[in-house]
Amino acid sequence: MENPRHKALFKAAQAKPVTADKEKWGIQADVIYGQNVFGLDAMRKRLPEGIYKELEETLQAGKRLNPAISDVVANAMKDWAIERGATHYTHWFQPMTGQTAEKHDAFLSPTTKGHVISEFSGKMLITGEPDASSFPSGGIRSTFEARGYTAWDPTVPAFIINEPYGATLHIPTFFYSYSGEALDRKIPLQRSIDALSKQALRILRLFGNKQATSVQAMVGPEQEYFLVDQNLAILRPDLLLCGRTVQGAKPAKGQEMSDHYFGAIPERVLSFMQDLEQELLALGIPAKTRHNEVAPGQFELAPVYEDANTASDHNMLTMNLMRHIAPRHGFICLLHEKPFAGVNGSGKHNNWSLCASDGQNLLNPGKTPEDNAQFLVFLAAVIRAVHKYSTALRLGTIGAGNDHRLGANEAPPAIISIYLGEQLTQVIDDIVAGIHGKSQDKPGMEIGVSTLPPLPIDLSDRNRTSPFAFTGNKFEFRAVGSSQSIAPANIALNAAVACALDDIATELEEKVKCGGNLNAALQELLPRLFQEHLPVIFNGNGYTAEWPKEAAKRGLPNYTNTVDALLHYSDQDVMQVFLRHNILTEREMLSRQEILFENYAHTLIIEGNLLIDMIKTKIMPQARKMKDYAAKSLLDVQKIKGAATLVEEKLFKTLASQIAGLDEACEKLELAVNLTNRATQGSGQAIMARDNIIPAMEEARTYCDTLEQLLPDQMWVLPKYQELLWIH
Numbered sequence: 001m002e003n004p005r006h007k008a009l010f011k012a013a014q015a016k017p018v019t020a021d022k023e024k025w026g027i028q029a030d031v032i033y034g035q036n037v038f039g040l041d042a043m044r045k046r047l048p049e050g051i052y053k054e055l056e057e058t059l060q061a062g063k064r065l066n067p068a069i070s071d072v073v074a075n076a077m078k079d080w081a082i083e084r085g086a087t088h089y090t091h092w093f094q095p096m097t098g099q100t101a102e103k104h105d106a107f108l109s110p111t112t113k114g115h116v117i118s119e120f121s122g123k124m125l126i127t128g129e130p131d132a133s134s135f136p137s138g139g140i141r142s143t144f145e146a147r148g149y150t151a152w153d154p155t156v157p158a159f160i161i162n163e164p165y166g167a168t169l170h171i172p173t174f175f176y177s178y179s180g181e182a183l184d185r186k187i188p189l190q191r192s193i194d195a196l197s198k199q200a201l202r203i204l205r206l207f208g209n210k211q212a213t214s215v216q217a218m219v220g221p222e223q224e225y226f227l228v229d230q231n232l233a234i235l236r237p238d239l240l241l242c243g244r245t246v247q248g249a250k251p252a253k254g255q256e257m258s259d260h261y262f263g264a265i266p267e268r269v270l271s272f273m274q275d276l277e278q279e280l281l282a283l284g285i286p287a288k289t290r291h292n293e294v295a296p297g298q299f300e301l302a303p304v305y306e307d308a309n310t311a312s313d314h315n316m317l318t319m320n321l322m323r324h325i326a327p328r329h330g331f332i333c334l335l336h337e338k339p340f341a342g343v344n345g346s347g348k349h350n351n352w353s354l355c356a357s358d359g360q361n362l363l364n365p366g367k368t369p370e371d372n373a374q375f376l377v378f379l380a381a382v383i384r385a386v387h388k389y390s391t392a393l394r395l396g397t398i399g400a401g402n403d404h405r406l407g408a409n410e411a412p413p414a415i416i417s418i419y420l421g422e423q424l425t426q427v428i429d430d431i432v433a434g435i436h437g438k439s440q441d442k443p444g445m446e447i448g449v450s451t452l453p454p455l456p457i458d459l460s461d462r463n464r465t466s467p468f469a470f471t472g473n474k475f476e477f478r479a480v481g482s483s484q485s486i487a488p489a490n491i492a493l494n495a496a497v498a499c500a501l502d503d504i505a506t507e508l509e510e511k512v513k514c515g516g517n518l519n520a521a522l523q524e525l526l527p528r529l530f531q532e533h534l535p536v537i538f539n540g541n542g543y544t545a546e547w548p549k550e551a552a553k554r555g556l557p558n559y560t561n562t563v564d565a566l567l568h569y570s571d572q573d574v575m576q577v578f579l580r581h582n583i584l585t586e587r588e589m590l591s592r593q594e595i596l597f598e599n600y601a602h603t604l605i606i607e608g609n610l611l612i613d614m615i616k617t618k619i620m621p622q623a624r625k626m627k628d629y630a631a632k633s634l635l636d637v638q639k640i641k642g643a644a645t646l647v648e649e650k651l652f653k654t655l656a657s658q659i660a661g662l663d664e665a666c667e668k669l670e671l672a673v674n675l676t677n678r679a680t681q682g683s684g685q686a687i688m689a690r691d692n693i694i695p696a697m698e699e700a701r702t703y704c705d706t707l708e709q710l711l712p713d714q715m716w717v718l719p720k721y722q723e724l725l726w727i728h
Helices: 004-014 040-046 049-061 067-083 122-126 186-206 237-242 267-282 308-329 369-388 390-395 422-436 487-513 518-536 546-554 562-566 572-579 586-638 646-678 683-710 721-726
Strands: 086-092 104-106 108-110 116-118 148-152 158-163 166-177 215-221 223-229 287-292 298-303 331-334 350-356 468-470 475-477
Touching: 004 721, 040 049, 040 067, 049 067, 067 086, 067 122, 067 158, 067 166, 122 148, 166 186, 186 215, 186 308, 186 350, 186 369, 186 487, 215 298, 215 308, 215 487, 223 308, 237 331, 237 586, 267 287, 267 298, 267 308, 267 331, 298 308, 308 331, 308 487, 350 487, 369 390, 369 487, 369 518, 390 487, 390 562, 390 572, 422 518, 487 518, 487 572, 562 586, 562 683, 572 586, 586 646, 586 683, 646 683
Parallel strands: 086 166
Antiparallel strands: 086 104, 108 116, 148 166, 158 166, 215 350, 223 298, 223 331, 287 298, 350 475, 468 475
């Protein structure tokens, strides 16, 4: 029987780039940009001026939506969507599955005279009611309690997803329970954005800024991903069901030559990228950069900065489109953090900054001493947040997939530290030394007066081993996993910085209120803050064996895996980061902890079952065939008088040993999976999965990978790493 892998390889080798739609691709980006978005331009054309201005204030100033205008807005949105071919609408939401969800409803409604009309009211726009019983709730909802609600988020524009078989209007929404708790990540993200804005404005007011009305967290998430030929991927159950390979021998060539990184983009991949970017631009997603990444078969897309809420929605939509568009080009898109062992995995660098409504980037060093003083206050707040609330930040990056990546010499370690670069670190050291008199050869540095020189924009080089690096006018949070929503990381970051700004503003306001001078208050406060939080600043190589030891001396926590971190989710000091400004309630937090434990355990159970299935149905049958062949060869040689049998005997014994070892390892894995599956859900089940399934899978994989290298190529039915990684 012909090997199905060889058939797939032949098809993959014959694959050609999808023919470009030159008429479509020839359209200028400024023409196509946002054409499938019901944004401000579309609203301005279709809404009465008064209603448009009222809605614009809701969108830009964060004012509460006036329900009285909802019918007019809904009707205009419906007409716009139908003109573009939409037949249905959906409330697009983000439950705690880590994915997006949607239920499509038709615009058409029957009339009493046997006709149909297009109907879409303000009530339909503002609120929906999907069944909530099957979504993860962590105990907030019982299975028999089905009510869950979606509420329109007007700060993110509605959009149309076009398909050859129809178009659907998507309305971004929040998702909450019958009793009012958040069942998604959008609600706490918006709460964190509001809390951060409120606290940051207090600092701006102290510096005399009366113009700014809000401060927005701005985010630019870089998205790494792998593309694998679809003909090959469909022969890998592990890729199809869990997005990563649970078996695969190391190829002769991986990323050692660094020749894939920034190399010429393969034609089929470039065709996919172009198609994806056209879709993104039409949806108002500002895709900016594309390139080959470090690992073979790995690529990256990066957008321009947007406000955190929009950026989060757009990143979820980007991942959806990547998965959806890839098959058009004969690929599947892998967003898992570690699809292949032995080569770099994928992350999602979360570039984060603060922007006031008057246009100031608050993390941009200024040209005047006063601007620099303001910059140093916000810098101090971020440093305090990362140091004091590092566990909360670590919890924004957890996941079974990301555990394969963090600390693996391809991504930052799980220890949360800050990289500032030598120059900015020296500025901080000088401030501390000048106030406390620790430096004899340098005069005291006065903050906010002329002795503090302008700081250059590029204050630091880039340190790829740091989880949280300052890169000139923003911080790059590099520990976020490629498949993850960026919402948890930004919720934690916004909440932590809001707490730190609150601390700083409260102290400064009190001193100014009592008749003190702001500059004098800064002279006392900033050196003390920098001194207190110096341990979190680390400019060295985070990949060295010495760093975890040094971090422990500094008192920095090192939660090397998801379970260790999750066990601290319910710590009071961690919960207070979110409780303090009502970003999450205690019940919402505990429910999320339960959901994340359950998700972790189920992920490992699925992976364990996949490996068991592959061993029993694909690897072991071929290995036994090869053993039988080796046994026959040995017997045939033994029949020849005087013939040496060393080679045949060695092959037979090696195969027999590996098969016996794999059989035993498979039994251990089955036992580990079954015990974990029967365990009570929660922390205990997650711990059992980590401590039993992972080592059992690693042991079984060792035998699988050895057998792959022992069996003749024509007998191995699973596509190999060299084929999955290099055929594009």
